[in-house]
Amino acid sequence: MAIDPDSVLKAAADVLSRNPTAHLDEIARAAGISRASLHRIFPGREALLQAVGMFALRRYGDALDAVRLEHGDTEQTLRRLVDRLVPDAALCAFLAGENQLYDDPELLALWDQQGDRVRAFFLRGQQEGRFRIELPAGWLAEAFFDLLAGVGWAIQDGRLAPRDSAHALIELFLGGAARRPD
Amino acid sequence: MAIDPDSVLKAAADVLSRNPTAHLDEIARAAGISRASLHRIFPGREALLQAVGMFALRRYGDALDAVRLEHGDTEQTLRRLVDRLVPDAALCAFLAGENQLYDDPELLALWDQQGDRVRAFFLRGQQEGRFRIELPAGWLAEAFFDLLAGVGWAIQDGRLAPRDSAHALIELFLGGAARRPD
Amino acid sequence: MAIDPDSVLKAAADVLSRNPTAHLDEIARAAGISRASLHRIFPGREALLQAVGMFALRRYGDALDAVRLEHGDTEQTLRRLVDRLVPDAALCAFLAGENQLYDDPELLALWDQQGDRVRAFFLRGQQEGRFRIELPAGWLAEAFFDLLAGVGWAIQDGRLAPRDSAHALIELFLGGAARRPD
Amino acid sequence: MAIDPDSVLKAAADVLSRNPTAHLDEIARAAGISRASLHRIFPGREALLQAVGMFALRRYGDALDAVRLEHGDTEQTLRRLVDRLVPDAALCAFLAGENQLYDDPELLALWDQQGDRVRAFFLRGQQEGRFRIELPAGWLAEAFFDLLAGVGWAIQDGRLAPRDSAHALIELFLGGAARRPD
DNA sequence: TATGAATGAGTCTTCATTCAT
């Protein structure tokens, strides 16, 4: 029975987001295959990291597509996006933590592309009067991703219940921590 | 001339926050000393990581002390805290990225202690009616730290200007991204 | 369609004489079969090497038989032997290059046996006054084989035309490089 | 005390000429250093092979220089050359056996250069009436080297006494195996 | 029978670490 590369990537992202220095041994075990097979599918550690990065970015992009980021009410879209992304928060944590991943030009290009989409989204929301214009759209995109990654780590470490995560995230991100004066 | 351990720690934190898997070689070079000297000061990689962690947590704790976290107006305190922490955001990025740092009991204890202080701070703010009570204080503390770490990474990568960071952070964290209906 | 073991052996000898460290992969490809099939025919690398060695030595022995080494005029016999062996020079190159082949007792025995026949041949030639007696017969046999192997390599590398090789070899070996004073 | 790279190269050539598939472990042990040190001096197996090749070719070239190949009586020069080269015959054996060494352009260039010198030498000898003109100078050079390599192997395997080697080689090469009719 | 797919075994390589100066 053939090994499913995507399931290997998912396992790898899971392990690596927890511990970026994880041995290939551990990753292979998590994927339920041998180290040798891991090497056959992804020739070398670097290739594996790159593949996991591409996988994560693809999933991220898929989520942006799925919620039709470029259309519709921005706030509702953002809520749907969070619901969709939180289950993959570990992938975002991986993308956030593995900073030197972006030495790879292909990966960097895709990363920038998705980043641009999200920035454009927030910009549109600002123009439509849904998001505060005092905050740069780039920073909104950045912060949104930071919180997503943080949720990913918190879930993995058991500090946050997956169930509550999406709500907590969107509430804080949209409404802020300060209580509004009545 | 004797080597200053703190400058080594700072250099190490800088390198390691960018790349948690950085070799001792690179760290030693960043600190301007030889690998052998690095080894004499911190006997082993683990010891170095632990020392950097302690250093970062101490600085974090110092900031909490300096703004008198346990007293005074919580919102004003939070603003001062951000101003004080943003210059050290790289240290927070290090603390956030080096997840397996907390295998060390001593470090974990200190980490928990500072975390508790911040959670208690948010709880107090909630009780005083300054922070929203719908969001768990633990999540507020978590998210606050996530944003801080994200700012650290963004500054290091040149995606965010150090000058604007503190303002952007506090504005988003307190007020959220959504525009309040007039 | 059944695989012909001898064609595999020939391909293997060809590849291995060029590169004694060639992988089974390369050999299988040269033989036009899969690695797995190669393995079924020859159970293991060592077995393959042994088989190629036996094959080469058998061909060598066949040549000695064919020219009736033990009988007739030694010089004429040697000329016929060279004509007969040069087409198989690659096999000699293999036998010369794969030094550790002779760890196998069976192979070593056959190798010694053929070597003895050639040495005896030169000895006979010396006794009959055809070969110089100042040179040990063992050395003559050795040098003869060295030149044969050298020709094999030179042909494979395109440094020597197969057509001229036999003549050049026998002329040098019998007459030497020095011009005889008239 | 610093490791002498040349002594490592000599040990490596010795081991590798005997067994081209020798492990780095064995080579390091023969050189009296650790595998790690071997890797520090020559970064990787390929680099080591290349270095050994360059070393051997340099020694070969040094011998050509030392006997002033381009000047003086060719036969006497050849005799001196043999005396000089036989102690390094193992290096020649290495150069002859490691055929795929010449994938490296630098090595190939040096190899061709030394080959050209020897070919030119034989050509000169032919023009001066010392070597037979029926045999291509290129073949003389080739055969000369083959015998040298063969001597190297024979000595290593104990089939030939180092003491007698030079004499046997030069006598056969110059005079041939056939007894000259009185 | 023949092979693509998977893996065990063992080498290559690179660290972190130690030694000698």
Add this chain to the structure above:
DNA sequence: AATGAATGAAGACTCATTCAT
């Protein structure tokens, strides 16, 4: 005290080998 040089230890990698079809 500080470092270049050397090495032990352990992970990365690549074979030869086996398995399932």
